[in-house]
Amino acid sequence: MATSVDDGEPALLGFAKRFPLLVLIAQRLGLSVVLLFAVSVLIFAGVEALPGDFATTYLGQSATPQAVANIRKDLGLDQPVVTRYVEWLGGAIHGDFGNSWASRQSVSEQIGKRLGNSLFLAFFAAIISVPLAVGLGMLAVHFRNRFPDRLINVISLAAISLPEFFVGYLLILFFAVKFGVATFPATVYDDMDLLDRLKAIALPTATLVLVVLAHMMRMTRAAILSVMSSAYMETAELKGLSAFRAIVKHAAPNAIAPIINVVALNLAYLVVGVVVVEVVFVYPGMGQYMVDAVTVRDMPVVQACGLIFAAFYILLNMLADIIAIAANPRLRHPR
Amino acid sequence: MSDYTKFLAGRVTSGGMNRREFMGRAMAAGLTLAAASSLYASSASAQEPKRGGHLKLGLEGGSATDSLDPAKALSQVLFCVNRNWGDLLVESHPTTGEPVASLAESWEPSADASQWTFKIRKGVQFHNGKEMTIDDVVKTLERHTDEKSESGALGVMKSITKIEAKGDDLVLTLTEGNADLPLLLSDYHLIIQPGGGYDEPTAAVGTGPYKLTGWEAGVRATFERNENDWRSDRGYVDSIEVITMNDATARIAALSSGQVHFINRVDPKTVSLLKRAPTVEILNTSGRGHYVFIMHCDTAPFDNNDLRLALKYAMDRETMVDKILGGYGKVGNDFPINETYALFPEGIEQRAYDPDKAAFHYKKSGHDGTVLLRTSEVAFPGAVDAAVLYQESAKKAGINIEVKREPGDGYWSNVWNVQPFCTSYWGGRPTQDQMYSTAYLSTADWNDTRFKRPDFDKKLLEARSELDKDKRKEMYRDMAMMVRDEGGLILPMFNDFVNASTKQVKGYVHDIGNDMSNGYVATRVWLES
Numbered sequence: 001m002a003t004s005v006d007d008g009e010p011a012l013l014g015f016a017k018r019f020p021l022l023v024l025i026a027q028r029l030g031l032s033v034v035l036l037f038a039v040s041v042l043i044f045a046g047v048e049a050l051p052g053d054f055a056t057t058y059l060g061q062s063a064t065p066q067a068v069a070n071i072r073k074d075l076g077l078d079q080p081v082v083t084r085y086v087e088w089l090g091g092a093i094h095g096d097f098g099n100s101w102a103s104r105q106s107v108s109e110q111i112g113k114r115l116g117n118s119l120f121l122a123f124f125a126a127i128i129s130v131p132l133a134v135g136l137g138m139l140a141v142h143f144r145n146r147f148p149d150r151l152i153n154v155i156s157l158a159a160i161s162l163p164e165f166f167v168g169y170l171l172i173l174f175f176a177v178k179f180g181v182a183t184f185p186a187t188v189y190d191d192m193d194l195l196d197r198l199k200a201i202a203l204p205t206a207t208l209v210l211v212v213l214a215h216m217m218r219m220t221r222a223a224i225l226s227v228m229s230s231a232y233m234e235t236a237e238l239k240g241l242s243a244f245r246a247i248v249k250h251a252a253p254n255a256i257a258p259i260i261n262v263v264a265l266n267l268a269y270l271v272v273g274v275v276v277v278e279v280v281f282v283y284p285g286m287g288q289y290m291v292d293a294v295t296v297r298d299m300p301v302v303q304a305c306g307l308i309f310a311a312f313y314i315l316l317n318m319l320a321d322i323i324a325i326a327a328n329p330r331l332r333h334p335r
Numbered sequence: 336m337s338d339y340t341k342f343l344a345g346r347v348t349s350g351g352m353n354r355r356e357f358m359g360r361a362m363a364a365g366l367t368l369a370a371a372s373s374l375y376a377s378s379a380s381a382q383e384p385k386r387g388g389h390l391k392l393g394l395e396g397g398s399a400t401d402s403l404d405p406a407k408a409l410s411q412v413l414f415c416v417n418r419n420w421g422d423l424l425v426e427s428h429p430t431t432g433e434p435v436a437s438l439a440e441s442w443e444p445s446a447d448a449s450q451w452t453f454k455i456r457k458g459v460q461f462h463n464g465k466e467m468t469i470d471d472v473v474k475t476l477e478r479h480t481d482e483k484s485e486s487g488a489l490g491v492m493k494s495i496t497k498i499e500a501k502g503d504d505l506v507l508t509l510t511e512g513n514a515d516l517p518l519l520l521s522d523y524h525l526i527i528q529p530g531g532g533y534d535e536p537t538a539a540v541g542t543g544p545y546k547l548t549g550w551e552a553g554v555r556a557t558f559e560r561n562e563n564d565w566r567s568d569r570g571y572v573d574s575i576e577v578i579t580m581n582d583a584t585a586r587i588a589a590l591s592s593g594q595v596h597f598i599n600r601v602d603p604k605t606v607s608l609l610k611r612a613p614t615v616e617i618l619n620t621s622g623r624g625h626y627v628f629i630m631h632c633d634t635a636p637f638d639n640n641d642l643r644l645a646l647k648y649a650m651d652r653e654t655m656v657d658k659i660l661g662g663y664g665k666v667g668n669d670f671p672i673n674e675t676y677a678l679f680p681e682g683i684e685q686r687a688y689d690p691d692k693a694a695f696h697y698k699k700s701g702h703d704g705t706v707l708l709r710t711s712e713v714a715f716p717g718a719v720d721a722a723v724l725y726q727e728s729a730k731k732a733g734i735n736i737e738v739k740r741e742p743g744d745g746y747w748s749n750v751w752n753v754q755p756f757c758t759s760y761w762g763g764r765p766t767q768d769q770m771y772s773t774a775y776l777s778t779a780d781w782n783d784t785r786f787k788r789p790d791f792d793k794k795l796l797e798a799r800s801e802l803d804k805d806k807r808k809e810m811y812r813d814m815a816m817m818v819r820d821e822g823g824l825i826l827p828m829f830n831d832f833v834n835a836s837t838k839q840v841k842g843y844v845h846d847i848g849n850d851m852s853n854g855y856v857a858t859r860v861w862l863e864s
Contacts, residue, residue, distance in 0.1 A: 057747070057748070103401065110399070180593075184592060279585075284555075289553070295398065
């Protein structure tokens with residue numbers, strides 16, 4: 001007897017049965033593209049719906065009707081919305097986001113620099129905050145309801161309750177103004193060497209770590225606690241597994257999904273949600289770039305930033321799901 | 336000069352007294368405003384400038400969308416950055432506002448002021464080593480007059496019909512006489528660029544005291560001294576760094592921790608806190624900018640002059656200056672001109688808060704019910720508070736004002752110049768003529784009070800080509816009275832420009848022209864080690 005795969009079943013389906021993970025990934029990828037497309041429509045419509053337009057906003061009080069008309073014509077703003085959308089999407093697919101209306105420079109080029117800055121900051125904030133959060137979470141579980149747990153809880157609650165600009169101001173006040181040990185403003189630029197760069201981002205990184213730490217830490221603590229109290233952990237203990245084996249084999253795969261989800265959300269936040277921190281620390285990242293563009297209705301820049309932000313969220317969420325599924329085989333077969 | 340004023344002047348020279356203090360004391364000692372300011376200017380400049388050092392400025396008003404093309408310069412940061420590398424044909428005098436020579440050495444009008452001849456300075460080099468020629472000047476002006484251009488100076492330049500070179504002189508022909516033409520050329524967009532800036536408008540190559548060495552829009556600009564500068568009375572520091580800092584708290588933190596030497600836009604609410612820092616000096620300068628409440632003269636109920644007068648008398652100007660500007664400003668008199676303009680019409684009676692007169696005119700207008708005032712935080716700093724203060728003072732006159740807070744986004748396209756009664760601001764203009772032509776001429780692009788009076792228009796055009804200063808002053812007085820008594824403008828206050836620096840910064844020139852020493856701060860100050 002031949003196996004079922006050889007038995008005339010379509011090869012693709014057989015492949016799918018053997019590698020369910022790959023199929024899931026492919027599905028998620030396809031879905032992401034559809035999502036991105038939907039987001040692009042939303043962004044375009046959203047920017048279109050903003051009150052005021054580029055020509056008048058950009059020229060401000062010194063605009064004459066003639067200058068406004070010149071700009072509108074020059075940028076093709078007199079074309080219908082759909083035409084403009086299709087043209088824009090066509091370019092975006094090829095990685096060409098066009099030129100900024102305000103500065104007339106290539107958006108892709110400018111974003112490259114800004115995105116680099118944002119990722120630089122996010123990277124250092126992430127490599128400090130993620131291990132710290134997970135570590136502190138486990139520590140809290142270990143000392144559950146005892147003094148260290150309480151302390152960690154109180155501090156993290158305080159950090160999460162303060163708005164991020166306030167955390168930033170406090171750090172500036174103490175470390176830059178009072179003690180003069182930290183660099184401020186955190187402006188980075190092209191020909192800056194790595195050491196200066198690291199010094200410059202010390203305060204914003206610290207702010208970001210404080211802001212995202214609590215969220216991840218508390219989720220880690222909750223996830224591990226909920227797994228520890230489940231029936232199968234009790235079974236594992238009763239059948240005599242060592243504590244280490246029980247945690248690695250049974251607890252970790254079940255706790256990793258919620259943890260990785262909250263980590264992914266926070267990582268995405270570190271890239272796309274740090275506008276306030278960038279403004280407070282005068283850090284030239286993506287958020288600041290997008291806000292500047294929104295203010296003058298510089299549509300190509302707003303759209304490109306929006307799309308990149310969306311892509312980050314989608315990508316990180318997808319990665320989180322894939323890691324969760326890879327870690328926990330039960331999730332591969334949704335009921 | 337009395338011993339006392341001599342003493343005051345000495346204190347200024349030694350750096351021990353700022354302008355505000357000096358002016359207050361000198362005027363109390365009997366000097367006129369003009370005498371006191373020129374004495375201040377000469378004493379301040381008597382301080383011996385030092386060369387060298389790296390000057391850092393933290394400025395509000397920059398954005399990733401900034402372009403170095405002078406034609407498109409709008410932001411505060413560009414205003415200051417472009418001053419460092421470029422020169423204009425004409426500058427305005429820091430204390431009198433009169434035109435002074437820059438790249439144009441001198442000028443001569445025709446009898447009716449409709450044709451002007453400018454002598455262009457020789458032997459001036461651009462940063463790229465090429466000598467500036469008449470051709471560069473002509474092309475620059477052409478670029479800014481082109482109907483297709485997006486130049487911010489287009490409005491100023493549109494009355495110029497012909498730009499030509501006659502030998503080494505520049506000859507400009509206008510549609511009508513304009514006695515203020517030299518001052519119009521001091522518009523900050525009109526930087527002379529090689530080849531007019533047609534080829535590389537954003538190259539930042541000019542004749543200014545500094546060369547641009549680094550530029551990232553909305554982040555930072557760096558400069559080094561131009562060793563071939565044609566002037567010796569500027570460019571004292573070796574290098575300049577302009578950092579865009581749009582957050583007010585960040586600017587204050589950077590200044591008080593000594594990370595920058597100068598910041599702009601200090602919020603009047605925080606001035607008193609910042610003053611406490613021993614290393615910091617507040618630099619405030621009277622300016623032409625003003626905060627306004629504007630009514631459309633052609634829209635009911637504001638088409639009734641009695642109602643407009645009632646609303647004018649119901650405004651408590653002193654309180655506005657005190658509460659909204661923290662004292663850093665002067666009361667306004669319902670016309671858009673103050674004593675910083677040349678030919679300011681003196682002796683016009685100051686309009687004061689008078690609930691009785693307001694009630695009288697309100698009754699006479701026959702209007703009852705509420706008056707709707709739209710406002711927003713973007714109209715000017717503290718605009719919403721100002722509207723509420725106004726509501727209170729008007730209530731005492733029996734006038735009920737309803738304050739509607741509009742979203743800041745889109746305020747300039749949906750509310751200002753559209754709705755009949757709202758709050759707004761004006762930055763002021765180099766000349767009275769320009770201020771009136773921009774906003775009070777019947778056909779003005781931005782006639783935001785819908786003030787349409789043929790007799791006013793006629794007078795404005797007459798004054799424009801009048802070369803006799805006394806006659807002109809008389810005409811401006813008549814115009815001011817028309818706007819004040821019959822216009823739709825309520826002008827409670829002129830705001831000071833409030834900047835701050837560390838005490839290391841010396842030689843700051845309080846320029847009435849515009850904010851940040853008319854943008855020239857970095858080229859005029861020096862650092863004391």
